Amino acid sequence: MNMDALVEELKVKLIEQLNLEDIKPEEINPSEPLFGDGLGLDSIDALELIVLLERDYGIKISDPKEGRKVFATLLTMAEYIRANSPAIS
Amino acid sequence: MYILNHCRISKGIISDSDGIVFDSQGNNLAYFLKEFYKFDKIIYPKFYKMDEQCKLAFIASEVLFRNFRRDDYADEELAMIFANSDSTLTTDMSFWDSTFAIASPGLFVYTLPNIMLGEIAIRNKIKGENIFFISREYDPKLLYNQTELVFQNTNTKIAIVGWVNYENDTSYLAKLFLVSKSDEAKNIFSLENLINLNN
Amino acid sequence: MLNQNITISGCNIISSLGFTSKENFRNVLNGVSGLQFHSHDSAQPLALIDKRQFDKSSFENQLPETFSMFEKLCALSIKDALSESSVKINSEDSLIILATTKGNIGMLESDNKRSESIHLWESARKVGEYFRVKNFPLVISNACVSGVMAQVLALRMLNAGQYKNIVVCGADLITDFVLKGFQSFKALSPAACRPYDLNRDGLSLGEGAGSIVFSIGQSEALFDGVRGLSGASSNDANHISGPSRTGDGLANAIFSTLNQADVRPEFISTHGTATPYNDEMESKAINLTGLHEIPANSLKSYYGHTLGGAGVIETITTLLALESSKAIGTLGHVEYGMAEKINLVVQTHDLVFNSFLKIASGFGGCNAAILFSK
Numbered sequence: 001m002n003m004d005a006l007v008e009e010l011k012v013k014l015i016e017q018l019n020l021e022d023i024k025p026e027e028i029n030p031s032e033p034l035f036g037d038g039l040g041l042d043s044i045d046a047l048e049l050i051v052l053l054e055r056d057y058g059i060k061i062s063d064p065k066e067g068r069k070v071f072a073t074l075l076t077m078a079e080y081i082r083a084n085s086p087a088i089s
Numbered sequence: 090m091y092i093l094n095h096c097r098i099s100k101g102i103i104s105d106s107d108g109i110v111f112d113s114q115g116n117n118l119a120y121f122l123k124e125f126y127k128f129d130k131i132i133y134p135k136f137y138k139m140d141e142q143c144k145l146a147f148i149a150s151e152v153l154f155r156n157f158r159r160d161d162y163a164d165e166e167l168a169m170i171f172a173n174s175d176s177t178l179t180t181d182m183s184f185w186d187s188t189f190a191i192a193s194p195g196l197f198v199y200t201l202p203n204i205m206l207g208e209i210a211i212r213n214k215i216k217g218e219n220i221f222f223i224s225r226e227y228d229p230k231l232l233y234n235q236t237e238l239v240f241q242n243t244n245t246k247i248a249i250v251g252w253v254n255y256e257n258d259t260s261y262l263a264k265l266f267l268v269s270k271s272d273e274a275k276n277i278f279s280l281e282n283l284i285n286l287n288n
Numbered sequence: 289m290l291n292q293n294i295t296i297s298g299c300n301i302i303s304s305l306g307f308t309s310k311e312n313f314r315n316v317l318n319g320v321s322g323l324q325f326h327s328h329d330s331a332q333p334l335a336l337i338d339k340r341q342f343d344k345s346s347f348e349n350q351l352p353e354t355f356s357m358f359e360k361l362c363a364l365s366i367k368d369a370l371s372e373s374s375v376k377i378n379s380e381d382s383l384i385i386l387a388t389t390k391g392n393i394g395m396l397e398s399d400n401k402r403s404e405s406i407h408l409w410e411s412a413r414k415v416g417e418y419f420r421v422k423n424f425p426l427v428i429s430n431a432c433v434s435g436v437m438a439q440v441l442a443l444r445m446l447n448a449g450q451y452k453n454i455v456v457c458g459a460d461l462i463t464d465f466v467l468k469g470f471q472s473f474k475a476l477s478p479a480a481c482r483p484y485d486l487n488r489d490g491l492s493l494g495e496g497a498g499s500i501v502f503s504i505g506q507s508e509a510l511f512d513g514v515r516g517l518s519g520a521s522s523n524d525a526n527h528i529s530g531p532s533r534t535g536d537g538l539a540n541a542i543f544s545t546l547n548q549a550d551v552r553p554e555f556i557s558t559h560g561t562a563t564p565y566n567d568e569m570e571s572k573a574i575n576l577t578g579l580h581e582i583p584a585n586s587l588k589s590y591y592g593h594t595l596g597g598a599g600v601i602e603t604i605t606t607l608l609a610l611e612s613s614k615a616i617g618t619l620g621h622v623e624y625g626m627a628e629k630i631n632l633v634v635q636t637h638d639l640v641f642n643s644f645l646k647i648a649s650g651f652g653g654c655n656a657a658i659l660f661s662k
Binding site: 192194217223235238 | 428521526536
C-alpha cells in the first residue's frame with residue numbers, strides 16, 4: 001500500500017475508532033498535530049489508537065510514552081505503520 | 090429548597106417543567122439523542138464518545154440547565170446527587186465482549202456509574218459534591234435525604250438530583266431535578282414533589 | 289454543623305495481608321507487602337486474598353452457599369468488625385453502607401448477560417438479610433473515592449440523628465474484568481508500585497474489604513476515643529479519567545472538610561496510587577491547602593489499590609497507626625519525584641499524632657476527604 005492510500009485509510013479508521021462523528025476525512029490535515037487543539041483528542045483516544053494499531057496493523061505499543069511520538073500527526077502514524085507493520089509491505 | 094426545573098427522558102420523549110421539549114416519534118434512543126443534539130444545536134464533540142447512559146444523562150442535563158443562570162454561582166456551589174439500578178451493566182457487557190479481542194480502554198472508562206457525573210461536571214464546570222448511589226428502584230426518599238444533608242453540611246447552593254438508568258435502546262429513564270437551596274420557584278423541593286413531579 | 293461525638297467501636301480489614309485489622313496492621317508495621325507475582329507469566333504483581341484461608345473462614349462462619357465471593361467478603365468483614373462491638377446491627381437505628389466499584393462483576397466472566405444477582409443492590413440485600421437488618425443497606429459507587437465517601441455519608445447521617453450506628457463496608461475483588469480494564473489503560477506498574485517516587489510507573493491492584501462501626505453517643509470507643517469529624521467530596525470538572533493537573537479539585541474537598549471542623553490534621557493518608565499524574569496532582573493539592581509540612585504517606589504498596597475497599601482499609605490502618613503512635617512509611621519509595629514538596633514519610637517511625645486526614649481521588653474526576661481527631 002502506498003503512503004497516500006494508507007493516510008486516507010487511517011483518516012477513516014481514526015474517525016470510526018474515536019467517534020469523531022462531526023469530522024469528515026478531508027478535514028483532517030495529515031501533518032497537523034492530532035492531540036491538543038486540532039481534533040481535541042485526549043489520553044483515552046491515545047489508548048484507543050494503540051488498540052487500532054494492534055488490531056488492524058499487528059503492532060503492539062506497551063509504553064504510552066512511545067505512543068505520544070507515534071501519534072504526533074497522522075503522517076507520523078502512517079510512517080510508523082509502514083516501518084513496523086507485518087500486515088503492510 | 091426549591092425545584093427550579095426538572096427533566097425527564099423516557100419512551101422517546103424529552104420533557105421539562107414546561108412540558109414536552111422533543112418527541113422522537115418512536116425512534117430508538119441512540120438515534121433520537123443524536124437528533125436532539127443537532128436539533129438543540131449543541132456543539133460538544135465529546136458527546137459522540139460517550140456511552141449511551143452518559144449520552145442520556147448529558148442530554149437530560151442540557152435540558153435541565155436551559156434558562157438556568159449558571160454564572161450566578163461559583164463552580165464549588167454546584168453539587169450532583171445521582172442514583173440508578175444497573176450501575177453500568179450494559180457497557181460492562183460490551184467491555185467484557187471487547188476483551189476477547191483487544192480490551193477497549195474507551196469502553197472501560199464508562200464502566201463506572203459516576204462517570205456520568207464527571208461528564209456533566211466537565212460540561213458545566215461543576216466542582217462541588219458528587220455522590221452516586223445504587224438502588225433497585227428510583228428512591229425519592231434516599232435522594233431527598235442525601236440532598237438535604239449536602240445542603241446542610243457544605244457550601245452547596247444548587248444540586249442536580251436524580252436518576253439515570255440505561256438498559257437498552259427501548260428501556261431507559263432519565264429523571265433529573267434542578268434544586269436550589271434558596272432561590273424561590275413554584276415547586277418546593279420535597280419528598281412529595283420528588284414522587285409526584287416529572288412523571 | 290458536624291463535630292458531634294461520633295466514635296468507632298469496631299473495625300476489620302480482610303486483604304492480602306490478613307483477615308483481621310490487627311493482623312493486617314502487624315504486617316504493615318513489619319514492612320510486608322501483599323503484592324506478589326501469582327504465576328510465572330503474570331505481567332504485574334497483585335495483592336490477593338489467600339483463597340484457602342478465605343474458604344476456611346467462610347465455612348467456619350457458616351456463610352450461605354448462595355453467597356458470591358464478594359458477598360462473603362462483605363459479610364465476613366462486617367461480622368468481624370461487629371464482633372468487638374456491642375452495636376446491634378439488626379436494630380431500627382442501625383444501617384449498613386456498602387461501598388464498591390464493581391461488586392459481582394466477575395459473574396460476567398462465565399456468562400456475559402444480565403442477571404438480578406450481578407446488581408449491587410442485590411449483593412446489598414443479601415448481606416443485609418444475613419445480618420437481619422431492619423434498614424435496607426445503602427450502596428455507594430463513586431469509583432475509587434467510594435470508601436471515603438461512604439464514611440462521609442455515615443458522619444452526615446449520624447450527625448443528623450437519622451441512625452445511632454452505621455457500619456461502613458468498602459470492598460472490591462480483583463477480577464479479569466478489572467485487571468484487563470486497567471491493563472487496557474496501561475495504568476499498571478510491572479513491579480510493586482512506588483508512590484511519589486521519581487521512577488513511579490503505575491499502580492498495583494489489590495483486593496479486600498474494610499469495615500468500620502461508627503456510632504453516635506456511645507461510651508465504648510476504640511483508638512483512644514478518636515472521632516469522625518467531617519468530610520466532603522468534589523469534582524475536578526476536567527477529565528473523566530485523568531486527574532486534574534492543578535490539584536484544585538482535591539484541594540476543594542480538603543478545604544470543605546477542614547471548614548466544617550476546627551481541627552487541623554497532624555497526619556495525611558494520601559491516595560498515592562503511584563501513577564505519574566495522580567501523585568503529582570495530590571502533591572499540588574496538599575500544597576494548595578497549606579498542608580505540605582504535615583507528615584503524609586501512601587499505603588498502596590502494602591495493600592495494592594483495593595478500589596472500593598481502599599478508603600476504608602487505609603483509614604483503619606491510619607487509625608491503628610495513630611493509636612500506636614507510628615507514622616507508617618511509604619514502602620517502595622526511593623527518591624522523591626514531585627514538582628512540589630510534601631512531607632512524605634518514607635521509613636516507618638515513632639510519631640505521636642492526634643488527628644489525620646484521609647484523601648482519595650478517582651475516575652470521573654471525583655475527590656473526597658475525611659477528618660478524624662482525638
